Amino acid sequence: MAIALERSAVVPQRAKRHRIWRGLGDALTYLGLATALVFFLGPFFWILTTSLKGNEDFFAFPPVWIPAEPSLKHYVGLFTRSSGARYFTNSMVISTLSMISALVVSLPTAYSIARWRFGGGLLSIFLLVLRMLPAIALIIPIYIVYRTLGITNNYLGLVVVYTVLYIPFAVWLLVGFLRDFPLEIEEAAMIDGCSRLRALAQVIVPIIAPGMAVVALFSFIATWNEFLFAIVLTGIETKTMMVLVTSFTSGGTDMFYGEASASVVLGVLPAFAVAFMLQRYLVKGLALGGTKG
Amino acid sequence: MRIPALALKRKQWEPFAFASPAMVLIAFVIVFPLAYSFYLSFQNFDLSVGPEHEFVGLKNYTEGIFRDPRFLGSVWNTAVIIAPSLVLELLLGLGIAMLLSRVLHGRPIITALLAIPAMVSPVMAAMAWRMMFGVKYGAINNLGRQLGILDVYFDWFSSPFISIVAVVLVEVWHNTPFMMLVLLAGLQSIPQELYEAARVDGANPWQRFWSITLPLLKFTMVVGVMIRLIDLTKLFGLIFVLTYGGPGGSTETVAFTTYLAGFKDFRMSYAAALSYVIVGGVLILTLLFFWMQRVREARAA
Known part of the structure; x- marks a missing residue:
């Protein structure tokens, strides 16, 4: 009887603590993976947006991260002028x-x-x-x-x-x-x-x-x-x-x-x-x- | 069980005939050139002088190994680039692989996205980063100035130290995904029951990592590091685009220096000798690595 009482008192508390830890762990997992994704894919994203910028966007400050008017003219230039x-x-x-x-x-x-x-x-x-x-x-x-x-x-x-x-x-x-x-x-x-x-x-x-x-x-x-x-x-x-x-x-x-x-x-x-x-x-x-x- | 007699039965020449196209090609394009190159390494063939050449013994080898400060410097540079790259790739790769193994939803898509840098050419990786490091239009300087961290347009490739850091950064960015994939496969092959048993016995996550994950992952880690080590000794395209060996030769790797000897100075014999020094070095490194593993295993047993 004593054992049963003890269990019912302890288990829910432990389960609750466990759940909090687990939730925190999941949050940190996704945070870590999101950081990794930014680090590993960020350069690709930047290269892509840079290739769509107009020439004036390069000189702008604060810098233009996403061009307001994407243009394909660098691709055209690459295909024609640079063979x-x-x-x-x-x-x-x-x-x-x-x-x-x-x-x-x-x-x-x-x-x-x-x-x-x-x-x-x-x-x-x-x-x-x-x-x-x-x-x-x-x-x-x-x-x-x-x-x-x-x-x-x-x-x-x-x-x-x-x-x-x-x-x-x-x-x-x-x-x-x-x-x-x-x-x-x-x-x-x-x-x-x-x-x-x-x-x-x-x-x-x-x-x-x-x-x-x-x-x-x-x-x-x-x-x-x-x-x-x-x-x-x-x-x-x-x-x-x-x-x-x-x-x-x-x-x-x-x-x-x-x-x-x-x-x-x-x-x-x-x-x-x-x-x-x-x-x-x-x-x-x-x-x-x-x-x- | 019935033995499938017909498909196994063969004419004597058949296995050889089937393999012969590949064997002939390998003989012509790999074995013969390697032998020719070995022969050349004892000559003094220099394309900038002329087509004649004569036997000079070990002169090219002694020059490369003992007297050429540029090549010796490149050996040092290569080591300086390899050591931190391997450590960082292993640690980051392990960390990300462990995070991934915790994820229940969307693991394949996240893994594929994270794997992309390892699939692109070193040349493309280096070019993307070279542009990121660009003085006026680069993302790093622009972001730094926008956030108020940098107050000038910084030239990242002006000092040898920062250039090496940059090379290591790009290399880590490029190949950590490979380490991550290898280690993730290793992690997934560890039976889950072991963790459950450990949990029942009251082991905390830290203990589970040290007593289950690490020992069982050791072999995978060794294989991954070995492959990266061998590939890092070939580091060329990334250097060619990112720094071209500069500033002042501080990021010249062995492969890059050999390339310059052959295709900038046209000292073909000397470059051939250097390439054999590299092959020998990689061989020794590989054997040493296996030997160390064997000794450690023997000690553990």
Whole structure:
């Protein structure tokens, strides 16, 4: 009886205190996350509003944070005067071609590793070591070779490099998808007289297409973001968006804000799209170097 | 269980044939250039002089490791940038991941939003921040003046110390989201029952953090730090845009100095040697890291 009395007196009080703490904890959690969101997304917001400002807004004090009359004229200027249209197209073409060729080359390799343990595990380690290799060690000899061959200002040269840089990542992810693929389906196709290559192309590919899309999107963004090879191996006609952006830094700290910010907005657009499309795969993709060249 | 005989049965050449396109490409674009670069690092190939070159032994290596103050300075700069970046990324990433793991509603969308900086190119991240740091039109000076904190238009890249702070800030902004994602995945793999059991035993939140979260998250933290460490030794695009190594070379990283040696001075052989020094350094660093982990685990056991 004594125990029961004590309990009824103590428990509600403890529950109440618990609730207050919990409420406070939740409030602090959301406050902390809101701060993080402001810190991590604030620069994007500022760049976006800056790209929409009129020229007089730059000089105004107090500063204009959100332009009263947003204008697209910096985008127009970027596309016409600074040849932004050309460099945007370059980035698109190079990224798309590299993405496709990386997939085409990596799929059979991944199949070979997944089905027959080709390389006996050594190959996987080799691919991982390639992921760690600093790009600076590769760019020097590749530049000399390309210079000798005369392909330093050429889409093809860049696409070949990006394709190969992408093989480790693509193979690594594709092996995972292929291991999950039921052998019986493939077997059934082959009993019906399908060659192995055809079974891969017409039976397996359609089924693992979502997985391949993940690999494709990551390789697209990695190529889009790559800078070291792009700045060394491109000339005036083949520059990518990353190289274009750096050309705005030549004016010192007070450079041409309008077009520079417009080019940053265009340059980060694919990253925004992919971050939302690939939520579930972000950890794996980033860990394996999915966004680096 | 029936063994799926047909799909496993193969002709001898098939595994090799399937893997050969990738192998050939890797041989031509990675293995051969690396070997060529190794050969070049013992020559004196200088594009500003001419195409001829001859064997000079270890001269490039001894110059880089012992005599070139610029390269040695860049090793120091890289370390000075890496150390605080790693610590801050780990702490901030852990903090945000723990906050996120408490959230019940809207976690995927908040996570995706917070992950965006890690998806953008270092060049774009640096460009956005370079503009934020801008003297007259930059957001930081303008905000500071509006709030009355700053009374002049401050040039943030005039002193070496503040420049390094700025580089670390941008790097932390850029890659904390990666650490956050890795640690969030690690946190979610810890069984909830452990926390409930600890709560029943009367453990307070602090004790639960020290005795459950931290030990079980250690491996994830090691992997995350390792990946960041390796990537930080390659720091290039961010430096190129944000400071271009300045002021006075105070933010030149090893990758950036090697780039300048190769593509500004055109000393190809020297740059090749430097790049091999970097590869060696990263290798030693990685092995050291694994060795330290092994020793600590052995001591713990």
